[in-house]
Amino acid sequence: MLQVSTISRSFGEHRVLDGVSFEVQPGRMTGFLGANGSGKTTTMRIILGVLAAHGGTVTWQGKPVTQAVRQRFGYMPEERGLYPKMRIAEQIAWFAQLHGLSRAAARRNTDDLLEKLELTERANDKLEALSLGNQQRVQIAAALVHEPAALILDEPFSGLDPIAVETVLGVLRERAVGGVPVLFSSHQLAVVEKLCDDVVIISRGAIAASGEREELRRRYGTPRFELVVDADAGWLRDLPGVRVVELDGPRAVFDVADDAMGPERTAQHVLRAALGRGEVHSFTPVLPSLDQIFKEAI
Template sequence: MTPELRIEGISRRFGERLALDEVSFTVPAGRLTGFIGGNGAGKTTTMRIVLGVLAAHGGRVRWQGADIDALARRRFGYMPEERGLYPKMGVADQLVYLARLHGLDPARARRNVADLLERLGLAARAKEPLEKLSLGNQQRAQLAAALAHDPVALVLDEPFSGLDPGAVDDVAGVLRERAATGVPVLFSSHQLDLVERLCDQLVIIAGGQIRASGDREQLRRAHAADQHLIVVDEDAGWLRELPGVRLVSLDGPRAVVVLSDPSATQKLLRAALDRGPVHQFTPVIPTLTEIFRKVSQ
């Protein structure tokens, strides 16, 4: 059975406020799925329902084609946004303890923890109490806690918060390795450039509703605005006079245009080539930030 996590029509109220409104999306096996939205959009509430920390008021969560239960959730790895480790306990000792709570035998728990601390750059700090670590290293330790028991799925709330660029690379590398073994990985982040770089799948939530979801490149193409970038040798201001072409922006020889129909493409290229070399002509594909702003309005 494919280890796929499905969220199907979940709703949740807090008093009179509808926090989640029939939220549905899939976290496929072996893929990094980025879950993005503004503060209060519903990301953390969704994740807590997936993990059973909160109950849904409607809908369901399914794992490997069946309704999720406590036994399945026990095998998940969860990293909350708020740090939840013991500040005065040694890093390695508490990670081994947590791995054993998930059912690992002592030898395997120690081996997993040693490997993770080495991979995340914490091996030299293994015996120190958590409170002696920097905030960035505490974040690495929190991720190690989510991974120590060899989870079959990962649900991570802001795992890159407070990390410097080197630590981001370390954490991203570990998550890619887990995904490569077939583990579904869902993580939230406000760092849209990082999500765009790392993720295969994207889910955008606003106001408790899913506004867009699916494969990253398919989403970018679906939200393209039929704009093209053209780069020529000379000032491209002459494009203003060309029939079937609307000039969106102009920066000397670089211009972004919208074409009225497919035939306008050939007319544009012929007119440009009559004037000299065309160095670039390509569709303008929106960034994740642009898509997020568009669908969240």
């Protein structure tokens, strides 16, 4: 497990991180979310030892992260750190050898990743000849090629089209299933919601929310329900404690007020009223999207 505990960091008088704490569990994908300037990249650089923390600790398996441990991590920075004139396969294998793999293992891992990332046909091309999306895939391959014990990825889906996103997701899921903890940042909240097991939201250098994805959806969700009946559901507007959000004939989405009756009792009151009017096809809670949670948390 990778654990960040109360880390702080300042640049001059500006405090960029203030008591940041979270965990990245083995075999789980953790989405790291925050607006520009919130502290995401600074936190990742501290984990990797690129920057020093001014307080707090970063531990791996309960012990302080040393340079030898960091050598086993896979890191993908937001800005590309590859060589534009170097051939793709040669470059990825070279990164693997820098991490201590033998020439044969580096070549084997490189070929495997190029196939999974659908880059085999471009193996002998120079990086600069590739589109930005394919360059991003090469960057991901360079972070994975040495079979890292943990992955820290800064905006790994930037510049990827939907098909490429699915390809990369498959490779990252495979690593997570194998027990690797994965921490990644992204502005594409729909991708994060689809991929992550856990979510960490940082705002102005402090953790605004963190936890398992579905638990956060329950915690931050306004009591909201979807009702589908036989006839028009417009009568919902006249019920106390109910605010209709969407209405489309027999289908309605509504919020219930947290009043003296309580949201659950109000919801049951709505259901009884619907049953008294005819057949109810469905009555289900509606959980918020990650985008809604993000906006509320920050």
